[in-house]
Amino acid sequence: MSTVVEPIPRGTLAGRVGRRVQDWAPAVVVFVGGIGLWEGLVQGLNVQEFLLPPPSDIAETLWTERETLWSAGWFTFEEALGGWVMGCSAAILTALILARWRTLATAIMPFAIAANAIPIIAFAPITNNWFGTLSQLSKMVIAAVLCYFPVLVNTLRGLTSVRPQQIELMRSYAASELEVFRRVRIPNALPFIFTGLKVATVLAMIGAIVGDWFGGSLDALGVEIQRQAGVFAFTEAWAAIVVASVLGIAFYAAVSGVERLTMSWHPSTRGTAE
């Protein structure tokens, strides 16, 4: 019997690069066009600098203030990263426990889902009070709490949305509960976990920056944004926002990259090109 299945087309390196360029070209055009439009409108309509500075001024400030901005950005990024690690690991651990003892989950999950609706950021002044206004820890805690719920809900869904026949198959091999987790539930949950982890990167950055607003070290980006805006140095504030955005995007992209490496088998990482 002959079996015919086309191997997955990989293409040459040049071909792949070419496809990448094609995939990205529209987005690049929109970005460049958007910045150009912004610059043109601000110059042309003579918009006041404190309302909206032109991108060229922001770029210049980014360069002249690069040391302050970079160190403030890094300081805040540490807060976000620390909180992200704390929140995500706690969430995954909780999900594992709840998936193992399901009655516990039915008792606890309604509260977790309700807690998810609380504007947790409002607790920032309280964590500042608990862990010290100037310490990075208080911001990490608020970032961690923000990260916790989406990662918990996603991970638990991934761990429990296993097809019944996969479990039956494992039982036919006399698999222990631990083996079912290791070989079926956890790999099955990976796409869900990564979805949670990516959402959490954004939340961690928000948590860290907004946490800074309720009082924080002068080294922090959030404090920098607030301080510059307070003295009408809006170009500087915009530059700090750009730094925050770039860090947030880089954080997200980094986790996304790890996802692709970990889950090369998954449909979502197969690539669209055929």
Place this chain on the structure above:
Amino acid sequence: MSVVSLEGVSKEFGQGGVVAVQAIDLEIGEREFVSLIGPSGCGKSTLLRIIGDLIQPTRGEVTVKGKTAHRARLGRDYGIVFQDAVLFDWRTVAKNISLPLEMMGWDRRKRAERVKELVDLVELTGFEGHHPWQLSGGMQQRVSIARALSFNPALLLMDEPFGALDEMTRERLNLELLRIWEASGSTVVFVTHSISEAVFLSTRVVVMSARPGRVVGVLDVDLAQPRTADMREEPRFAELIRDVRRLLRRGGGFDVEEPTPTGEEDYIVAEERLR
């Protein structure tokens, strides 16, 4: 010695007491190929799972290779194949096949050797490194069969393994399965609702009635071994088909309009979803 022995096996589901199967007596000997056939909802899949100790019977005795079904499962005495291939997306073909071997603690070299044998057996050479989504449905099911055979179980339980495949692929895989059965020397219990498939494959066909599932009759299939594709055109084949149909009719298999939405789900498994 019989490989599978059922004595007065019944299964009721839920408080309402939906009787899935009732008072089943059945002996299956070594190297037999036994098909369970019956209308949707007759409990044939339930019966298969009772043999595999995946569902507990309400009453009756189940013996597999002289042990209780439970001890047979713990002793990994059977391999199972479902209607879906139930492959793990994150594992390659080779790794899907070697999953049970990993769990049994085979060392890497022995596993690789065995996987190679099996890949040859199911004719998937060259696809060891592929992932399930890169394979056709028929190929996926062959991986699933190879996985079930990997640890040389004496018993192979198959739950409508070719039910989701097109007719051509199904007939081809029927022949392949017979060749594999011949080569592996195992006993097969095969659930199907295709009459011709049951007759073509089996040494015996067990015909079950509509719910509650009971054994209406057992038919010895006296077609020569090994089976060939031409046998489907023999007069004897047609006679056997007619006999199975008569038994099915006697069991109410043709006049029951089953309100089962999926048609296949005549067993009940714990809901895995969390609300």
